[in-house]
Amino acid sequence: xxxxxxxxPRARRASLMRNRRWALVTSYFFLILFAIFFLTPPxxxxxxxxxxxxxxxxxxxxxxxxxxGITLEQYRLLFKESDFLIYFKNTVIVTLCVVAITMVVxxxxxxxxxxxxxxGSGILATGIFLTYLIxxxxxxxxxxxxxxxxxxLNSYWSMVLVYPTLTVPFCTWIMIGYFQSIPKELDEAxxxxxxxxxxxxxxxxxxxxxxxxIAATIFAFTVSWAAFVYPIAFLFSADQQVLTVGTVTSLIxxxxxxxxxxxxxxxxxAAPPLVIYAFLMDYYIAGLTAGATKG
Numbered sequence: 001x002x003x004x005x006x007x008x009p010r011a012r013r014a015s016l017m018r019n020r021r022w023a024l025v026t027s028y029f030f031l032i033l034f035a036i037f038f039l040t041p042p043x044x045x046x047x048x049x050x051x052x053x054x055x056x057x058x059x060x061x062x063x064x065x066x067x068x069g070i071t072l073e074q075y076r077l078l079f080k081e082s083d084f085l086i087y088f089k090n091t092v093i094v095t096l097c098v099v100a101i102t103m104v105v106x107x108x109x110x111x112x113x114x115x116x117x118x119x120g121s122g123i124l125a126t127g128i129f130l131t132y133l134i135x136x137x138x139x140x141x142x143x144x145x146x147x148x149x150x151x152x153l154n155s156y157w158s159m160v161l162v163y164p165t166l167t168v169p170f171c172t173w174i175m176i177g178y179f180q181s182i183p184k185e186l187d188e189a190x191x192x193x194x195x196x197x198x199x200x201x202x203x204x205x206x207x208x209x210x211x212x213x214i215a216a217t218i219f220a221f222t223v224s225w226a227a228f229v230y231p232i233a234f235l236f237s238a239d240q241q242v243l244t245v246g247t248v249t250s251l252i253x254x255x256x257x258x259x260x261x262x263x264x265x266x267x268x269x270a271a272p273p274l275v276i277y278a279f280l281m282d283y284y285i286a287g288l289t290a291g292a293t294k295g
Contacts, residue, residue: 042267049074049264056259074260075268083238084265087246090156091225091269094242097160098224099217102167106216109168110175111201115187125176132169136229139165147234154236162234163224171216178212179205214280222273243269 044063048056050070061067078084113125143162144153152158182205190200206213231245238246247265251258 045263045267048259049267051260053258053260074264078261078264078268082250082261082265083241083246084243084250084268086239087241087243088269090240090246091242091244094156094159094163095221095224098163098167099220101160102164102171102220103213103217105164105168106171106175107201107206107213109172110179111197111205113172114176114179115200115205116197125173128169129173130169132166132173136166136227140229140233143230144233153234154240156235156240156242158234159224159227159230159242162230163227166227167220167223171220174212174216174219175209178209182208218276218280221276225269225273 047064047066050066050072052068052071052073055061055066055068109128113128140162143165147153147158147161150158150161152161186204186208187200190204195203226244227242228244231242235241235245238250241249243265247262247269251262251265
């Protein structure tokens with residue numbers, strides 16, 4: 001009887017180890033499968049950008065390998081013989097302005113709605129977030145009329161005006177969740193010490209909610225950098241275009257596609273968001289999690 005009782009835990013541990021082994025094998029299999037699936041497009045872009053135009057046009061060669069040697073000619077042509085650097089400069093200006101406007105508005109709005117309770121604050125907070133759910137394909141027609149009325153049509157400054165309609169609602173929602181997670185005892189202690197609301201915001205809430213601010217900033221940067229609908233509707237001339245639209249419109253002429261330069265331009269345009277996510281991904285996930293669960 002004792003031997004049977006001792007054998008049962010060993011059999012149970014062996015069964016658990018087998019189950020754990022199969023779970024790990026299955027997990028790694030699907031992880032590798034999805035990694036291959038999602039890394040295939042970037043790999044193809046890199047390979048195509050390092051080929052010559054002749055090799056890209058030669059359909060008999062294998063598109064997944066570089067048969068005639070690596071060349072940086074596509075990048076040279078992109079920077080020297082196209083307006084890519086102008087698009088890049090315009091995108092940087094627009095993105096920095098939009099991020100600054102978004103964060104100022106979002107932090108002030110979130111602080112007011114989460115800590116300075118007033119009649120209708122909850123309904124207003126919900127309404128702000130619901131505006132984020134309205135697709136930009138429905139908004140660009142009325143916004144087109146507004147931009148034209150202000151005389152900003154075909155100017156990248158119009159993007160500074162309209163992009164916050166995409167970024168402010170979501171960033172405000174993230175910051176509301178973070179501000180609501182801060183203990184109210186900090187507010188009371190600050191008020192007892194004679195601090196005003198602006199001092200509370202600058203000295204208590206912003207330092208404590210820094211991960212949420214970073215997450216909101218990354219979101220605003222990503223949306224501003226990668227938006228497509230508004231630029232294609234509001235910008236026409238090459239000197240006012242941004243990366244997402246300018247690269248495509250300048251490198252596709254009728255049925256002629258400059259694939260090598262297109263892939264090179266896409267890789268260069270994707271580099272800044274990639275670097276930011278690589279270094280700040282933990283803050284971004286933490287900010288989204290807090291903003292979605294608190295309050």
